[in-house]
Amino acid sequence: MTTATLEEQLFRLPDLGEGLAEAEIIEWKVAVGDTVTIDQIVVDVETAKAAVEVPVPYAGTVLRLHAEAGTALAVGEPLITVGADASGGAATADGPCGTAPGGAVSADAAVERYREEEQAGSGNVLIGYGTGHGPATSRRRRRRAAVVAPSEASGGASTSGSGAAHAEAPIGVGILAHDGNPAPVAAGSQDPAVGLAPHAPRVISPLVRRMARDHGIDLAALVPSGPAGVVLRRDVEQAVVRAATQAPTEPAPAPNTPAQWASAPALASRERPASDGPERIPLRGVRRAVADKLSRSRTEIPDATTWVDVDATGLLEVKKAMEAAEPGRRVGLLALLARICVAGLGRYPELNSTVDTERREIVRYSEVHLGFAAQTERGLVVPVVRDAQRMTTVQLAAELTRLTELARDGHLPPDRLTGGTFTLNNYGVFGVDGSTPIINHPEAALLGAGRIVDKPWVVDGALAVRKVMQLSLSFDHRVCDGGVAGGFLRYVADCVERPAILLADV
Structure with missing residues (x-):
């Protein structure tokens, strides 16, 4: 050889x-x-x-x-x-x-x-x-891979007696006689998986066999590039590329000859896409970073969640009034909620903190670096508005819009994705009423806002249809108890229902 x-x-x-x-x-x-x-x-x-x-x-x-x-x-x-x-x-x-x-x-x-x-x-x-x-x-x-010699394919007797010695090889590994020629199958073999091709492929890796099966590649038709004639992964990948670039050909005729019988299984595999279980997608990039952070949050933070339904009719009226005061100016609901959260953190600073586990200390911040969840094509990211406590509502609205556009274009600077002290998540844009949001580690709290829907609501003792939304607060129970978390959430809810309360903190 x-x-x-x-x-x-x-x-x-x-x-x-x-x-x-x-x-x-x-x-x-x-x-x-x-x-x-x-x-x-x-x-x-x-x-x-x-x-x-x-x-x-x-x-x-x-x-x-x-x-x-x-x-x-x-x-x-x-x-x-x-x-x-x-x-x-x-x-x-x-x-x-x-x-x-x-x-x-x-x-x-x-x-x-x-x-x-x-x-x-x-x-x-x-x-x-x-x-x-x-x-x-x-x-x-139990599964054998062997090759039928041409004489046996036509019903003739085998010219080599070494076929039985090779019948024990693992599936997918080609069988060669000591002279380098294909070894015959042992007499009486009824295994339907036995191929009729003159040269069985030598494949060691199950991954290579699975790739070939998934893409309908006939291993026997490949020229192996590995040592000892082993078919490698790159051989299958190159065959996949060639198959994708070739123009469609006429349908193959029904197998009527031994040679056509040999290729029939490969043709059938191309006609019926194989299903080898669930698709596995590696965690990479943004998706991996999100997974790591959320897993760490669930592992390290003993969180609790509290929620309340609020009448947002008054907040929406304020939004319309602010936009009408200056044509062309847009103030989104997220900006109004951000303004309310900043005021609430001024009253309940315990939630604007983090826990230093190594030094066993609570680190409380005087600045509010407000993060907000933004859905992009690359996954969920949390841009951070630096020093949100120094901004007006209009300035917050402009900064939120700017950072959202940068995030969706993939141009957000890395320093705008870290350093947050509190996060706001408006999951109502997905059409859901409520959630139990996961805290953005290493922060201590996160406020979530659901969608606004028309609901029956009692106003001054009378039933009316109002714009109702649900607010939920997840908080780190190490930095505060339920009284602080409930006080903050109640303050936010009161500001949503009666926005004039905010004037006391301006």
């Missing part, structure tokens, strides 16, 4: 299992210029669940380390590049069995090693390397 020398191979961070989408580099075990062998541990990484030793599937010289210690990498990102060693040896496929020239492993040896690791457990926890999980291993061994 002709030797295939590996000049340079890029190894990407593999699928670490359990739905983990990324890992952090802890320590490199090799450096640029070092010589590595197949399955040598090259790096320690840490996932959200455990520390993992990562082996490299190639032999040769380390050319590049693509990330430094402390760097977080997503699955599939470049990890290490390995090239031919000084003697010109790399991962090759040659010889009948055992070690190939240049220190590489032959095709049959690679299959045999993989089978042994599946039975005994190699200790490697990477997908496709074998972990010794009992049930999964036995399930793999």
Whole structure:
């Protein structure tokens, strides 16, 4: 068999299992210029669940380390590049069995090693390397992957007696006889999964098989680029790109020949999109930051929520009056609520604080840095209005509008996303009445406002239809008791119902 020398191979961070989408580099075990062998541990990484030793599937010289210690990498990102060693040896496929020239492993040896690791457990926890999980291993061994020789496909007798010896290989790993030719299937095989293609694909990674199945890629039609003829992830990715760029072709005829029978399963998989369970979406960017902060809030803050229904008719009338006083000026409901919250924090400063857990102190602020929740295409962000206590209602309205536009355009400066002391969330824009909002860590309180709807309301002893909304306050029970939280919420509700109360604090 002709030797295939590996000049340079890029190894990407593999699928670490359990739905983990990324890992952090802890320590490199090799450096640029070092010589590595197949399955040598090259790096320690840490996932959200455990520390993992990562082996490299190639032999040769380390050319590049693509990330430094402390760097977080997503699955599939470049990890290490390995090239031919000084003697010109790399991962090759040659010889009948055992070690190939240049220190590489032959095709049959690679299959045999993989089978042994599946039975005994190699200790490697990477997908496709074998972990010794009992049930999964036995399930793999029940499914056979073999190839029918051309003579058997036409009903003739087998010309090789080594087929039975190869029938035990793991599914997805191609079977080759010692002469490098396809091995025949053992007589009497009734496994419908047995392929009829002249060359079964050699695939070690279950991730690669799943990608091919999901995109309708026929593994047998791919030209493997991995050592010992292994089909790699990049081979499938390139095939997906080619399939997407090709123009639609005429429907294939019904399979009437053995060759067409061989491609029938692949055609069927393209016609019926496979469903392999739920879609997994990595937490990245803004979504990840929000998840981390909210998780920390729920973990660290003993929060409580109180709420009240209020008659917002008077507040809406004030809004209209302010806008009518100066044509073209817009004062939103959020700006009015912000003005009320700032006044309320002046009366109840306990809620404008945070808890320093290391020093076991409550840090109370004299300035009000008001955060407000803004929904953008990139996710939920909380811009911060600095020194809101110094602004008028009109100035607050202008600043809220400016920051909202910057957030939606993705141009919000980083310093405007941190340092808040109190947050206002108008979830009523989503058409909901109420909520129990999560405090924006490390703040101590958050006020939420629901939608305004027409409801029957008693006014001066008579039933009337009024504009009613619900206000909810989540607060850190470490900084105050229910009396303070209830006093603040009641003050806010009174200002909403009778905005003239605000004049006492102007």
